Amino acid sequence: MTSVADFPVGPAPVSRRVLGIGAVLIVAFAVVPALASPYVFDAILLPFLALSLAGLGLNLLTGYGGQVSLGSAAFMAVGAFAAYNFQLRLGVSLPLALGLAAATSALIGTFFGLPSLRLRGFYLAVSTLAAQFFVQWALNKFGWFSNDSASGVISAPKIAFWGLDLDSSAGRYFFALIVVTLITVLVWRLVSGPEGINLNAVRDDETAAKVIGVPVLRTKLAAFAISSAIIGVAGVLWSFAYLRTIEPEGFNLDRSFQILFIVIIGGLATIRGAFLGAALIVVFPLLLARVSSALFGGVIDAGVLKLIEQIVLGAIIILFLIAEPNGLVAILDRARARLGRALRRD
Amino acid sequence: MTSLIQGAATAPFGGAGSDVVPTSHSPSPIFSAEAPLPLELKDISLRFGGIHALKSVSFDVRPGEIRAIIGPNGAGKSSLMNVISGLYSASSGEIRIGGRLLHRLRPHRLAGLGVARTFQNLALFPALSVAQNIASGLAFRRKVSLGAQILGLPQARRENARVTARVNEVAALLGLTGLLDRRVSTLPYGVQKQVDLARALAAWPHLLLLDEPMAGLTVTEKAAMARHIQALRDDLGIAVILIEHDIGVVMGLSDRIVVLDYGMKIADGTPDAVRRDPDVIRAYLGTDAEAA
């Protein structure tokens, strides 16, 4: 399959980029925690971080690698349940459980990535649904995974390790933020190194890549493995830090689509894209609810609002694909360039 | 230290004297007289359903020669090149690369055998820079693990430095140095053709397959490309298979010419011999007459 969208415009000069990243980190680690209320942590920041990470993982596979996956939520589920069971059964600390969960997701992701060695395009996209349905089925069917809990819904263990108690809203935020930051740095290292070239080559011209000696099969499987590992960790954050419960239902096909939408809206094959897309996806429903209650004062009931949300979301996707295939990242870059020009003129 | 650079010379043919590091400063030929032939084809046939794209084609390529393949549109030139690169599998016949009989030629092994190619329709990676495109031609030589790359360990940095050095060298050879950081999709077609050649050259192949490298180029660009190809042979001793429609270029550049028509080899020899060959004249004039 050829590329899903054009590559975004080239990166900003290094010095300015370093400044920008520094600013973002300061805001994320210092400014936001100082200002945010528990509601903002719990309802906005935590789902934002978890979904950003999932989007980042999928972007590696789909945006950079060109392999479309419709089964991301399955790997979130794998991660969440793996971490839960490693903690429950082996009594390992949370960081270790996180690592083991990533490894488990990578393993299962590689398995479900095997068809990519043979299938392309839609055939591959449809086959990734197998992961979605199989994993959900297995988690529902075998009580062992949820420690035979009667309802199938288990509460996640507290976020506490090495003598740290991070179970408060702010604590969970910091935990998630640190995990997301670390992984983002690693992903950035990966895509800006030789593996980034390989991914790109496989995405844009698989045959040429193969003939000139790019290890196509290895690259594809590595993309599936790493992407799944990241999405698995995102699943842990989602259920341990955000929801604080673990259940298969939350990781359904709609979640998979949601992650795909994040990547499309944010911008394929960019790191920032995952964050921008996730921000929009998380904030948009809250905003819609606010607007509707401000305008109509609660006349519109929640069910109708959900439908409107669904329609608008679908329309946004179509709109982005038509008008701005490079996503919010491209819009942001243009806006910044325009701002820069305006400032220079003055 | 130089494994990336000299790998091509050591790995594929393995014969005596083949571990010389060819650089633009040492025009010594890689192959001694008894070195194996870079390529030998025997009775290659290829079918697509009803189409008999190649009919029992045989020829060889000697070390350090430019071997042109010409013929009318649809004669099977690209198909032949695709067979040599393992993209199409011949229905019968033998292929030897560097003297080695290959029963099942797989495209992803090609680079390791010291063979590189360009494509009739550009097959660059448009989102990547020129440097990255060229570097992709060295991907198969990389040994350092992904983890080491991500963590930026010393061996990864050394490997990257070697790749960068090699990329710079190739870019300098083809006059692309000033464009290394440009995204390929922003470059004019003629330059993209050069990048394609640079990518193929990155790993220093023994045998280079060029499918219409001059198609769509301006006269000046063509001349530059011809000079480059000539330099590859004269200075670096690389054997080249050149598919080209511009007869003038072909006659001036090549050492020996294979002429294909309807999938059959109708002539094979020096430019002079081919020019005089009655079958060739008929094939070319025939098509010309029909086209007119």
Added chain:
Amino acid sequence: MMDWLNFLFGVEVAVGGLLSGVMYALVAIGFVLIYKTSGVLNFAQGAMVLFAALTFVSLIERGVPFWLAIVFTLAVMTMLGFAIERSVLRPLTNRSPMVLFMATLGLSYVIEGAAQLIWGTQVHRLDLGISNEPIDFGGIYVSQFDLAAAAIAAAMVAALTLFFRFTRTGLSFRAVADDTFAATAVGLRLNLIRSTVWTAAGFVALVAGLLWGARLGVQFSLSVVVLKALPVLVLGGFDSILGAIVAGLMIGASEKLAEVYLGPYVGGGIESWFAYAVALVVLLVRPSGLFGTKLVERY
């Protein structure tokens, strides 16, 4: 005796599976039609099934006579098809197939949401007047409804075949499907043909919606039939109606047999993924499905 009964039971399961396979094929055919002319895997096909069924049921519930409701729904589906072709697909001409696919994914959200916003979210019962009593064929019980559904599906496939074989529009559809470029070159009116095909797909969606709706009730979950049709589609090959039918039957039968004979060993409920597993195994051998056109790659 026991063996005989077991055998009969097995046959009954297989026949039941084949018949539900027809229902899968029904949805898959809608995909094939659009794929052949527009090169799009139209994920919104499931949403179209829901939309058609909801519209129809709501009309019936408001006292509109059966045939009038059919005609009206068909008109609505045609308009929907035109709207999609104009507002979504045309602006995306020449974009990669994956982009088109993602657009139809967004489209499915829009249509699903709109259908429920217009007609409400409650479950509607749909009675087509076909009895669900099983008929006894020498010890094998087969649902009457399933038989009728299969007959209707067969009639629909026949009608489509006739349309594409013998009408002018149908023939130009085939030309477009075979070679879009050449078809445009000789002046076939691509947009008209594509709109026609979306109408045909809307018709298929209506038939599928009625039959599935009568079975499951008309409600949100109806659009989920798309997930049943996808493995059928890849197994048969995206561009083959015959493939959709054969694959539908194969998956229907194997799924039911597996549920009965394999299910107990793994805890049951394997219908959710078994079809995908079957499709995958076959795809690994034939990457373009059973009847799909092989990807011709030229370099």
